[in-house]
Each structure stands twice: as C-alpha cells, then as structure tokens.
Amino acid sequence: MNGYDETDIPEPDRLVAPGADGEDTAVEAALRPKDLGEFVGQEKVRQQLDLVLKAAKQRGATADHVLLSGAPGLGKTTLSMIIAAEMGAPIRITSGPAIQHAGDLAAILSSLQEGEVLFLDEIHRMSRPAEEMLYMAMEDFRVDVIVGKGPGATAIPLELPPFTLVGATTRAGLLPPPLRDRFGFTGHMEFYAPEELERVVHRSARLLDVEIDTAGAAEIAGRSRGTPRIANRLLRRVRDYAQVRADGVITREVAGTALQVYEVDARGLDRLDRAVLEALLKLFGGGPVGLSTLAVAVGEERETVEEVAEPFLVREGLLARTPRGRVATPAAWAHLGLVPPQQAGGGPRGQQGLFGA
C-alpha cells in the first residue's frame, strides 16, 4: 500500500502487545467509558476537549474537527465515541485503509447527517486523492464529485451538512501539514501513570464482576506499560488464574504469580523483551552491539527486535540506541539483577566510560 507502516511488522502473539487482538475487540466495547467523566486520566486532553465541546454546545454549533494522536491502546477510539455521546450526535466509524478511492469518501461524506461525528481511524493511511477531497470537506463542507471519465469528466459540487471529523493517528508526524492544520483541536494522548491504570483496572474489574483488592490492582497496573488496553488484557488473564488456581479474588500475590505464569515481569517486560536485554547483557557485556547481531542472538528478525521490543525498552530507559550500536543502561543491569562488568572488577575489556564513571 503506501509504503512503510507499523502494521507491516509481524508482531509475535504477546500479552503486552499494544494493538488490539480478536479477544480485545470483543470485550473492549463493554469496557469503554461512555462519557468524559468516566474516562480515566489524560487530564489535559480531557479538560481541553471538555471546553471545546461545551462551547460548541452552548453556541448550538457543530464541534470543531478533532485530531487525536497517541500510541495504540491509549483510548483514541474510546474518546471519539465519547465526543459523539457528549454532543448527542450519531457517529460513523471508518478508517484510512478502508478509504482507498476518493469516491469511497464522497459516498460517506454525502450521507452524513447534520452534526454527525465521522471517526476516521488511522487517518495517516488514507490515499492521496481521498485526503485532498477531505481538505475541502473539512474546510468548506463541500466536495466535488467527479462524474464520467477522461476529457468528458465534470466536477459536480456537492454541499455537505456541517459535521465533526475526529481523526485518530498513532503517527501524527506522518500527517501532511495541510491536513493537520485543518483540525481545530489536537489532543495528544500520553501514556498513563500507574495510579491512573489502577483506576482503569478497578473500573474494569467492577464491570467484569471480579473481586480485586488495591494491591492486586496496583500489581497489574505496574505491569501494563502505561496502556489501558494492556491493563484490561492482563486483568482478564489474572482473572482466569484467580478463578482456576485461587479463590477468585485478585490480590497482589495472585496477580504476581499469575503474571509470572504468563511471563510478564514486574516492569511489564515479556519473554521477548527480556531475551533481548539478557543477550545484550550476558553475551555482549552491555554493548555496544549492532542490531543485526543482537537479533541473531535472540533468534528474531531485525525488525521484530527494532520495532516490537526496543521501543518499550528505550522508553523505560533500559536500552539506548547509539551510533555505535545498542547499549544497556545501568537500570537494565539492575532490572535483571546482574552486575555490570566494571563493578565486577571489569578488566581491560570492561565497558568503562560509556555512562561516565
């Protein structure tokens, strides 16, 4: 399709994957907060959006177009549905990859009702002609429908009712500036703090009718990589364990043991993440080592290591990408309970100097 995209990378089946799997899709609808009040965290975006929506409602107008950017599983789809609910408007859901021809978009736009919310997921993956049509639709609520082919083709202008476009993207940087500029408001979704994820876990547990105590929720939250989707998924797996091996109640111990069974460690690293770190520390003394070498050592593709494992390791401050190769940070040694070579006596081949004395 349109070149490189994160979805092209084969992601091994993992509990801590940020994207949705089939099971997530089935249960997410039930766990989605229905209004801004129920939506946990993202204080900044929530407050900003609250103002945008309230002001539009007071004026009796359609809300400005909204762009939501942020990593997978942080609540963009959820928020788009909340926007529609808060505006008391219907919502139409589609996505960039689903709109390959401008005609597909014209069909959707021309059937919108006044005030309707059009949710365009993965907006950065739309085709070029559709994107250009969208510019005019967003700005002037108008599209030119091309009728016929070749020299006889004519453009018939078509008025659209005012609508609110909510675009979602995991890659705001890939959006062409003219598109970005046409949104009245952009909400940047951040990773969630552990306390916020704890609230997500408590809320989901209530909806799933699972008993969980404060420490149990904190244990799951701490392993969820700042991502509500992962928190909900881990909660479901811990619930299975609690039901089969314990008395159904999720405590710290139950959550900890269950996630050990599923190989998600205290910081949310899974088998692959740990394999990468372990190879880097044990085989290469903490680096620097080239990506290809590291990938061979863990028996994975380069892309898998680079795109699937590394982003979280870098975000956590466990691994650094340097011009000379991958390097473990002191936190990585600590996390795996290993001692860096220089502290162990090092010797001439120790890794002194990389992080100062």
Ligand SMILES: Nc1ncnc2c1ncn2[C@@H]1O[C@H](COP(=O)(O)OP(=O)(O)OP(=O)(O)O)[C@@H](O)[C@H]1O
């Ligand atoms: N702020 C929140 N409070 C409570 N639950 C949340 C929140 N944000 C997300 N969730 C839950 O996390 C799950 C994933 O959220 P959602 O589908 O909205 O993410 P997304 O950003 O659209 O992800 P993707 O980029 O993969 O489309 C949903 O089940 C939702 O209930």
Ligand SMILES: [Mg+2]
């Ligand atoms: Mg989504």
